[in-house]
Amino acid sequence: xxxxxxxxxxxxxxxxxxxxxxxxxxxxxxxxxxxxxxxxxxxxxxxxxxxxxxxxxxxxxxxxxxxxxxxxxxxxxxxxxxxxxxxxxxxxxxxxxxxxxxxxxxxxxxxxxxxxxxxxxxxxxxxxxxxxxxxxxxxxxxxxxxxxxxxxxxxxxxxxxxxxxxxxxxxxxxxxxxxxxxxxxxxxxxxxxxxxxxxxxxxxxxxxxxxxxxxxxxxxxxxxxxxxxxxxxxxxxxxxxxxxxxxxxxxxxxxxxxxxxxxxxxxxxxx
Numbered sequence: 001x002x003x004x005x006x007x008x009x010x011x012x013x014x015x016x017x018x019x020x021x022x023x024x025x026x027x028x029x030x031x032x033x034x035x036x037x038x039x040x041x042x043x044x045x046x047x048x049x050x051x052x053x054x055x056x057x058x059x060x061x062x063x064x065x066x067x068x069x070x071x072x073x074x075x076x077x078x079x080x081x082x083x084x085x086x087x088x089x090x091x092x093x094x095x096x097x098x099x100x101x102x103x104x105x106x107x108x109x110x111x112x113x114x115x116x117x118x119x120x121x122x123x124x125x126x127x128x129x130x131x132x133x134x135x136x137x138x139x140x141x142x143x144x145x146x147x148x149x150x151x152x153x154x155x156x157x158x159x160x161x162x163x164x165x166x167x168x169x170x171x172x173x174x175x176x177x178x179x180x181x182x183x184x185x186x187x188x189x190x191x192x193x194x195x196x197x198x199x200x201x202x203x204x205x206x207x208x209x210x211x212x213x214x215x216x217x218x219x220x221x222x223x224x225x226x227x228x229x230x231x232x233x234x235x236x237x238x239x240x241x242x243x244x245x246x247x248x249x250x251x252x253x254x255x256x257x258x259x260x261x262x263x264x265x266x267x268x269x270x271x
Contacts, residue, residue, distance in 0.1 A: 025246060032243035035236065043240040051217045052225035053244070056202060058133070059221060063140040063201050068194055071148025072186065078149075079156040090153075093146045104142055105210025108135065112211075131213035136221065139207040144200040148193035155189045188260055195256050199249040 033040065043049065074093060078086045096104065111117050112129040122129060129135045163185075167177045183190075205223045212219035216228065222241050229238035 028239055028242050028246060031239040040240065043237050046237060048216050049225055049237060049241060052220050052222045056222040059136055059140050060198055060201050062137045063144065064194060064197050067141055067144055067197050068148050068190065071193060072152065072190065075149040075152035075156055079153055080161065093149060096143050096145050101143055101204065101206030102210065105139055105207035108139055108142065108211050130211055131219060135211040136208050136219060139211045140201045140204055143204055143207050144197045147196045147200060148190065151189045151193035152186055155186065159185055191256055195252050198252055202245050202248060
């Protein structure tokens with residue numbers, strides 16, 4: 001029989017979450033709608049904000065699929081093919097979580113700037129990574145690299161490979177096994193990792209600030225645009241941008257939660 005938590009414990013948890021998340025979020029929305037819908041529409045019409053939002057969307061579209069594919073591949077390699085190489089990768093992949101984003105940005109600038117380690121080869125190929133869109137994508141990939149694989153590795157270890165071996169013994173090929181068994185087992189963990197990656201990329205500031213140059217209208221993402229607005233005493237536009245990012249992340253998590261709840265209910269009904 002499942003025991004319910006004491007009332008005082010639930011009160012403490014709810015109060016803590018409200019103070020930590022709810023109050024700041026409510027304050028942001030209150031300031032976001034301070035000038036009514038007309039002010040909000042005018043803020044969205046600002047060319048710098050629109051440029052920042054479009055750039056952020058492009059970065060997400062490039063970064064999330066790439067880290068999803070890499071995350072799934074790395075997780076499968078680490079769990080299914082244990083060796084000293086996979087164990088080394090398992091340690092290295094956590095580096096972005098242990099290093100400050102500012103330091104990550106400085107590392108990338110030292111490596112890929114025109115006077116960096118790879119600057120001359122880049123120039124010879126006509127490439128410009130730092131202070132451009134590729135640099136922003138590179139920084140976003142770096143900071144969000146472990147989020148998908150870290151959701152999949154524990155699940156893969158728990159599931160094992162018995163179903164895959166059974167399918168192989170019945171004549172199924174590697175592609176069919178991956179699509180019909182492995183990928184289906186990892187669907188919700190992958191979706192959760194994708195949502196975390198999306199939220200991380202949307203909210204990244206430090207690393208992107210270093211590698212982008214923060215050029216308004218060119219390399220300024222929405223988070224950088226928010227910071228610039230506050231620095232220029234334009235708090236209203238800053239709160240609007242923050243509200244957009246917060247709302248996007250909340251919607252992603254809500255959709256994921258609702259879809260997962262319905263899928264669980266469907267399985268319970270079939271059972």
